[in-house]
Amino acid sequence: MAVTDAGKQPAAREIAPLPAPPAEAPLKRFLSDFAASRLATGAALLLAAIIVVAFLSPVISPQDPYDLATVSVLDARLPPGSENFAGYTHWLGTDGAGRDLLSAILYGLRISISVGLASGVIALFVGMAIGLVAAYVGGRTETLIMRVVDLQLSLPAVLVALILLAILGKGIDKIIIALVVAQWAYYARTVRASALVERRCEYVEAAQSLGLSHARIMFRHILPNCLAPLIVVGTVQTAHAIALEATLSFLGVGLPQTEPSLGLLIANGFEYMISGKYWISVFPGLALLLTIVSINMVGDQLRDVLNPRLQK
């Protein structure tokens, strides 16, 4: 029947090849999808601006707030817009030690964002690897890993980080360790959930039937298919990390006074709040708020754009 007939009509197979459909640049589509929401675009631009300004802080800030030679205690607690003895205007006022608040906020942003990003990225890689192995290996290993994750997630992240910092002491490296420990479990759970689905896909069986190694199947085949939720969780968790670091610094267990993040600035102004000197706490607080809100809005939009089920 048709099987043998097909041999007589080889012409059918030699029809001029259809041109391959134009490869739609995935990046371009992603960007246009993302830009569909004006709010999210605004948030992304704001976030970009905050990051640029924060990392340029040593260049653009009017004063080096930690150079004792330029800071005078006589300028302490000047309200926003007032001039100091040197004739320089402190647009956001000064804090209790006479430091220019605008400069302190810029420096603080840089530290907060660096710590948030560093711990977010490290936690992402750690959690990703652990979650992936759990999903792929299965059995007892998976049960064990996931019970540890459950245990970790049943404790508030602040508590875990607080306990760790109480043991480790202060310092940027230590707070990054604490934040990674407090957050890896979120990534592990996210990756495992999507890797469990991907693992059942036929392309994994096909890859196994080709004799590829387990590591290759895990990291080259399964992982790229799990990236979408990971990116979303990554953004949101980075915002969490920044907030968490601020909280810890506010409580006085985070960064030392020599490396003041936003949380520390807020804490420094806290005692003056009642006496009406609001600006010392409020402006760093606003900077923190804007950063976190813009990251979260970008994360929300990423979730919508990267979720194939929500695509029109």
Place this chain on the structure above:
Amino acid sequence: MSNAPTLQVTDLKTHFFTRAGVAKAVDGVTLSVDRGEVLGLVGESGSGKTVTGFSILGLVDHPGRIVSGSIRLNGEELVGKPEAELRRIRGRKVAMIFQDPMMTLNPVLRVDTQMIEAIRAHEDVSEDAARQRSREALVRVGIPSPDERLQSYPHQFSGGMRQRVAIAIALLNEPDLIVADEPTTALDVTIQAQILYEVQKLCAETGLAMIWITHDLAVVGGLADRLAVMYAGRVVEEGPVDRVLDAPLHPYTHGLIGSVPSHNRRGARLSQIPGMTPSLLHLPEGCSFAARCPRADDACRVMPQLERFAPSRAARCHHPFIAENDGQEIDLTFNE
């Protein structure tokens, strides 16, 4: 060695140890495939065809495992080999083609990435050499403009094209045996015919042995050289494809062929096999088809053995249709 079959499976048992009990998905399968031969493996869903295929590749997932039996590939025993050695055989000596071409290619990796890694998993060749071989494999399965296609992602291919790519990947390392698990079921008939034609040609040209798992009797009728019919984890009948389809020995094969609608019996009632396949958890004593079999009697309480009825034919039945193949019409369109 040239006379020895490429694949010899003897009394293979693959059981699944589930909480509900032991499911004997494959329970004593014996088959062999020679060089350049296509063996059609047919049976209903749940008859153990696919598990047999996966067992040959050593890819039985937990909670299943090969309990006993032997799988010899070119005389080399595969059962009991450590995973690392099996991995070296997989993709190199035995390859597999899966049912759904939409699912078997990784959606996020380009075709060339997937093909090149399949070669380099087994051989220490340069990327350029691997790319060249991938290109040749695409040409061999009839894919036009292979260079462009290598750069594409799977979603840019149609279903038929993807299955060709999957076949090309299976061919990359020039395996001795390909296990094809219903590879054309998801394709429409014209594409199916083209692919069957390519596969037939490949087997004839390269001496590739193939196991074609399917439930479509028309497909095996046109493609396979020999046919093995599975029921409840066992091969119940085996023989040259034309002979089996023209004059089946086993009542189950008889029923299976009778259930295929054909032109000649238009308007007539389609015969069907009464009842359903037994649960693999609680297989009856004796012949597992007895409960549905019109010819069953007391003798069937004892499990029949796979008996030779002609040099090339065998069936597992106490009451096979021998000689009395009473001219009952078995009409399938592919016999024209």
